[in-house]
Amino acid sequence: MHFLSLIGGVVLTFLGHLGRLTIFAGTSLSHCLRPPFYWRRVASQMVDIGYFSLPVVGLTAIFSGMVLALQSYTGFARFSAGSETAVANVVVVSLTRELGPVLAGLMVAGRIGASMAAEIGTMRVTEQIDALTTLSTNPFKYLVVPRLIAGLLMLPVLVLVADIIGVFGGFLVSVYKLGFNAASYINNSYDFMQAFDVISGLIKASAFGFVIALMGCYNGYYSKGGAQGVGAATTNAVVSSSILILTLNYIITELFFGT
Amino acid sequence: MTAKISLTDVRKSFGPKKVLDGITLDIAPKESVVVIGGSGTGKSVLLKCVLGILLADFGAIKVDGEEVAQVPASDRDAVNRKFGMLFQGSALFDSLPVWENVAFGLLQREHLSRAEAKDRAVATLAKVGLGSDVAMLSPAELSGGMQKRVGLARAIAGEPEIVFFDEPTTGLDPIMADVINDLIVACVRKQGITALSITHDMHSARKIADRICMLYQGKLIWVGPSSEVENSGNPYVDQFVHGAAEGPIKMQVHR
Numbered sequence: 001m002h003f004l005s006l007i008g009g010v011v012l013t014f015l016g017h018l019g020r021l022t023i024f025a026g027t028s029l030s031h032c033l034r035p036p037f038y039w040r041r042v043a044s045q046m047v048d049i050g051y052f053s054l055p056v057v058g059l060t061a062i063f064s065g066m067v068l069a070l071q072s073y074t075g076f077a078r079f080s081a082g083s084e085t086a087v088a089n090v091v092v093v094s095l096t097r098e099l100g101p102v103l104a105g106l107m108v109a110g111r112i113g114a115s116m117a118a119e120i121g122t123m124r125v126t127e128q129i130d131a132l133t134t135l136s137t138n139p140f141k142y143l144v145v146p147r148l149i150a151g152l153l154m155l156p157v158l159v160l161v162a163d164i165i166g167v168f169g170g171f172l173v174s175v176y177k178l179g180f181n182a183a184s185y186i187n188n189s190y191d192f193m194q195a196f197d198v199i200s201g202l203i204k205a206s207a208f209g210f211v212i213a214l215m216g217c218y219n220g221y222y223s224k225g226g227a228q229g230v231g232a233a234t235t236n237a238v239v240s241s242s243i244l245i246l247t248l249n250y251i252i253t254e255l256f257f258g259t
Numbered sequence: 260m261t262a263k264i265s266l267t268d269v270r271k272s273f274g275p276k277k278v279l280d281g282i283t284l285d286i287a288p289k290e291s292v293v294v295i296g297g298s299g300t301g302k303s304v305l306l307k308c309v310l311g312i313l314l315a316d317f318g319a320i321k322v323d324g325e326e327v328a329q330v331p332a333s334d335r336d337a338v339n340r341k342f343g344m345l346f347q348g349s350a351l352f353d354s355l356p357v358w359e360n361v362a363f364g365l366l367q368r369e370h371l372s373r374a375e376a377k378d379r380a381v382a383t384l385a386k387v388g389l390g391s392d393v394a395m396l397s398p399a400e401l402s403g404g405m406q407k408r409v410g411l412a413r414a415i416a417g418e419p420e421i422v423f424f425d426e427p428t429t430g431l432d433p434i435m436a437d438v439i440n441d442l443i444v445a446c447v448r449k450q451g452i453t454a455l456s457i458t459h460d461m462h463s464a465r466k467i468a469d470r471i472c473m474l475y476q477g478k479l480i481w482v483g484p485s486s487e488v489e490n491s492g493n494p495y496v497d498q499f500v501h502g503a504a505e506g507p508i509k510m511q512v513h514r
Contacts, residue, residue: 119354130312131350135364135413136339 024218028148031140038146045150049112049209050157056111057104061162064099065091065169073178087180088188091170096197097257100163101155102249105208108155109241113216116147117237120220121230129221144221147213155209156202163198200256207252208245215241261324263288263421263453264309269318269328271304278304279315280477291447291454293464293485295499296474297508302457303347305474306423309455310342311335322421340368343414343422343452347429349406351398357384357409358394364417383416384409387442404435408442415446422447424456428463440466461500464488473499475508 072090120143123129129139167189174180216237223233262285271279278301286292296302307313309320311330320328322338330338343364351360359366361383362376371379381391387408398406407427414422427443428436440463447454447467458464464471468485473496481493488500498506 123352126348127346127350128352130307130310131344131346131352133312134310134339134342134344135367136336137363137367 028144031145041146042149045146049150050154056107057158057162058165060103060107061166062169065166066173069170069173088185089192092189092193095166096163096201100159101201101204104159104162105245109212113212113237113241114234116216117220117234121223121233144217151209151213155205159205204252211244212241265321267319269315271315277477289451291469293456293468294472300474341420343419345410345414345424347426349410353398357396361412361416383412387412421453428460443467
């Protein structure tokens with residue numbers, strides 16, 4: 001009986017969180033469509049999410065591209081001697097469809113999701129959000145909407161950059177380590193890649209950007225209990241957005257490429 | 260005369276805990292009322308219910324005769340424009356410089372240009388004894404007393420009709436606390452503001468209040484002029500005013 005009540009409690013808590021998150025997302029989206037808009041805040045968040053995440057996303061992409069080229073080459077070598085030419089194709093398709101958006105999403109979730117939850121959480125526990133309300137400023141419009149818009153717009157830009165850097169990483173290893181011809185590597189990549197490979201990755205990126213900002217803001221907004229509460233909100237924001245990124249990645253892949 | 264703020268039978272509970280249990284209070288225009296009471300007696304909840312940050316479970320809250328009890332703060336712009344609030348921890352926005360904190364309401368509500376808003380912020384900082392050199396600093400660079408003064412400047416910058424003070428002197432040394440009290444009195448009197456404050460600092464309460472109310476177990480157990488608080492004839496008020504451990508108010512101390 002005690003065990004059942006424990007399970008029931010967990011399920012009810014989960015459903016409560018889910019309901020609150022749904023209301024939070026709905027409220028945020030409705031405020032995205034209604035003025036006033038804080039464009040200065042949107043621009044500042046775009047710089048924070050886009051520009052300042054470039055180094056971490058770029059480094060992740062270049063090393064992923066390099067590893068992918070190396071692993072593909074050694075993996076294909078087991079099956080047939082001539083399959084090395086497929087390396088360029090594997091690198092470009094894997095990066096644009098999957099690795100670019102997922103790795104960029106996870107890195108940004110760690111960097112931006114955590115900082116959003118910590119900043120908004122600190123504002124909550126120090127009554128700064130209450131202060132916004134008393135100053136006739138809707139906290140959703142001022143804090144949440146700019147982050148959602150910036151996340152939605154900047155993740156695709158970051159992923160586009162990550163795609164280019166990642167393919168370049170594969171190119172470096174293929175040409176300078178594996179001895180491929182540079183021109184034919186570029187030709188192979190260009191010929192094999194389809195526009196939809198890149199577009200599907202960018203659509204994923206937009207969804208991931210929205211989820212990262214949503215989870216960061218949601219966990220920060222409802223944090224309580226001082227420093228410990230803010231710490232928990234930060235952890236929850238990163239963990240939940242990472243899980244949602246991986247879940248959404250499967251769902252979107254199934255929608256676009258499922259047979 | 261219509262009360263500036265009128266509370267009738269306001270109730271608020273959190274789960275089984277009754278925090279406000281039938282609060283009735285009228286505050287006249289330009290009057291300064293201070294609610295005293297121990298920690299955790301619901302003073303801040305009372306303030307937040309009037310501000311709309313929390314919604315009362317029951318009862319009426321009127322501002323200038325307009326019912327606001329069930330209207331959340333985010334949906335009552337017109338009423339909020341009448342309010343200024345000094346938070347206990349100042350609640351300054353640490354991502355903004357001091358002048359932008361003070362001018363925040365002017366930029367958002369009155370849509371002043373940034374240059375105009377900055378001039379108004381510097382002028383308001385001068386009213387609370389802070390120079391223009393403070394305007395460009397970040398809140399983190401200020402002492403606790405200076406933060407309170409910036410918080411006060413932010414509360415009065417929009418020339419509100421009603422200002423709420425939440426523990427305005429908590430955490431300050433006695434001299435700085437008295438400076439803040441003087442500033443509150445000066446601001447309230449000069450601008451003809453209606454003030455509702457909550458505190459457990461009796462020196463502060465005596466100095467800034469026209470009337471004092473005592474909140475205990477969710478009810479206002481005494482309301483009277485501040486001059487009578489020493490001789491209220493109420494044993495609860497006497498114990499609180501004199502800070503006596505012995506009396507009808509029993510603190511739960513686990514040994």
